Amino acid sequence: MADDTNGASKKPSTGQKKELSMEIRLLLAFGLMGIVLFVTQYLMPKQAAKPVVEQSAQTAQQAPAQKQAEPPAVAPKPATPTKPGAQKPEAVAAVSSQKEELHVIDTENYRITFSNQGASIHSWILKKYKDNQGKPVELVSSTAAPKVGWPFSYIFPGQKPSTNLNGALFAVKQPDPATLEFEYSDGTTTARKTFHFDPKTYKSLFRSEVTGGGKGISHQLAWRGGFGDRSVHNAPDLQKSVHYDAAKAKLVEEGSGSASKGPVTVSGSFHFAGIEDTFFAAVVLPEPGSTMEMTTWQDHIVPVAGAEEKPHVGISLGGKDINEALLFVGPKDTSILRSTDPKLETMIDWGWFWFIAKPLFLALHWANDNLTNNWGWAIVFATVIINLLMLPMRFSQLRSSQKMAKLQPELQAIQARYKDISMKDPRKQKQNEETMALYQKHGINPVGGCVPLLLQMPFFIAFFKVLSVAIELRGAQWLWVTDLSQPETIPIRILPVTMLITQVGMQRMTPAVGADPQQQKLMMYMMPIMMTFMFYGASSGLVLYWLTGNVVGIAQQYFFNKAAAKPAPPQVIIPKKK
Template structure:
């Protein structure tokens, strides 16, 4: 087999690996649950040990009542809290912007198209669910110190419940506390549920750049697991465990409900209406004697998938930045990239320096590969002569090629095997650059955001146009010219088309990822040019001595 054919195989295998890795990151097993009692509103969890398997086929069982909101402003959030249930109905991240420069809207109840709210409720006796009305002392709250407390009160003849949100400066963890006073003469058996309501379509990425949005959970037994909304359509998920969190993850951002470590809980995810899903946790609080008060504190993480913020919030939450099966390579790569960025203050420069560092690390392997290809380039005219001499006699052609390789001490696999060793690192870095929220909104030269495609020249139809993909195509074309030309005309034409084919994908890739590939190609071209000249000089010297 010719080296060029092997190179084609490696390139296309690499592309398939990327596609397969992207696909398997979206897949996850689903656990089934049994059927129990029916409930009138499927958005309210059952207080039994297992969730209901009843999945309504319409929106009749799910409604979000519209009432005046309590507005909360902190150093990190703009939040709207509904009097109904004390739900968080709207949440903006002030330090992260959308495409128009406004605060990033992470949660909303307007379903246009985003539906994403955080709900909590109580089960048992006359305790309030997320559909009952709370009162607040004020209509708006503003953080002026290191902490902001927002209390909401529900009271009837049997109970008084205070639901308190506690916000801390510079923290994406919101403390949610329930104080339950039993005013009745009877003992109350109480449970609490904390859940997210999310639609099944928003934040799923594009056809060219799909991304996962769905349920994720973590516990010490099962570790990190993702649950796609499509899978929950078929079977609701339920897991009784003594630890762990559950939440909604999407590209760059995450929300998670975190319970005290000693609390037994049931994690669940189910369909509550057409294209609407509930994912949360249910815990038994125990009995509340007459005249007694019970306190329960949980935490809500809502924010960017920053490694530091995730690690500080809960064990295992840092897995929300999902690098798939190459996490063991990707995580150290991100640590190095982040360390470089802290020194140079710019993510674009950090990507360039990391690319140079990786290139130096793999220099011996790359040199061996380029040396093999340069040797093949030198004998290419002789191979072409053999092809013309033997015509369609492939057996004699193969024998003559093997004899030539043996005489010239050429390893026909030498150009590909070193590349295969580097592929896992390339894939890992691909996911690092694709999933790092730190690159979101990060500028570099004329690029305002390294996490989106380069579109300096605007958009043609639906294709963003920018210099980086065009330079990438040019670098690939130049690199192909440095390689030995295939003796097969069909392979030669295919190799010439590859820069165009790959450029189509690079137009849709984030600019930070294209920047990495461009710098890597430029360095590869320089190294390959040097090796080619060296091998060519050795060949001329050999001929002169012959």
């Protein structure tokens, strides 16, 4: 059952291998392309290395007073909770229900189904967000519950009550449509849970209290077996436990691997703590200055019916006999997080280039809200602006290319002198020295052609992060694209193919800096193919960004070539007067 734990704190395991993040893969890809661009300007081209079962919610009639022989003790309201340490009577009347019941809280943002068995949550549906199957996102895993319990099940790290509270049938009261009060007592053990929801936001208040023999029993409330949208690719690896250490002003995230050798418990003054995936989070925000415990679990769960078991992260929170806090369960939308608590925005991972990604997202948001009313066209708009800002760099690259073209006869002469010399021959170094001396004489930077590509790398990675973590772009449509944060769903993806065509076209328009036909062929076809291979499985918004940059680059190169083709005006020599 979910309440079996020794409560021991263990250090995270470091033995598991981690896959390279997408940011590192992108850096490696750009580094490889930069090496190819650099090496081909000096040497003969070499062969490049190959490279839920959804839980149905049914509304039950609320009439607990008629179903009980004795009225339950009055549950405290969330607004006026009893302070920890208050004295409890040693003997209380038995309070329970006769059968399992489902109770529903339905607001404009979510639909939550509670069970009075264990006072747990069997479904938490976010109405305004869809999964990959087009259904409203279900945050609760029904396939995990039989093994690790439903969300808000009890866990007792230390003293355990005399009865299994996760199997107990609680009596339920609903004083208003946004409040549920659960209570159970067998005369010795008493447990109460209260939930009060804000019908307009994703916030709620909860309170949980357990006593045994008149003494408080410390406990935690769990959300195990994974969390969030399970329809996305590799969902278990995207789910993490999270807490913000107020003392260190630091966000701490842990995957299921941190608990591979057993549950890991930390305690302290947390600004918030809970569980998350890329786009959604369920966190509690305790009173400032208070302390709490958080345990991270690894649960081997079947993600969906018929699939193989995979390790999923889980959490349990609390550590006192009375646990109460503000609860946020909803999307990691910047404006929603900020309005709930500004610190919650730290859960959005903008990556290494956050100083570019976050302003870029704000610029896209502004363009979408004020100009385009469409995230796809906002990406096009932002890309055009970025390329216009890089226009001076492109002019510099053009001048460098023109100088390189004029030096081709001298470069060919140097290559001819060392044509039959092996690459391992020390005399080959002399060729490189003569080539570099020629470049220096004419003020040419041989790697100048790589600079625009290197400058685009931070923007490329920033766009990738924005499309990966900004829930505002999740499900955003543009023309035939149904979701800019995902690859196209059609059999042949139009954006990557069009990107390949424009990349080849731009290479053909760019003046060749070398006379070697093999080198020109490498640059003209190999690089676009490498880029297309890398982009084919990327999000549509990312491909749209690069494609738009190619189109703008073609337009710029066209005017550059036209200007370069114009002959210099003839100089008029005025004879001196005698």
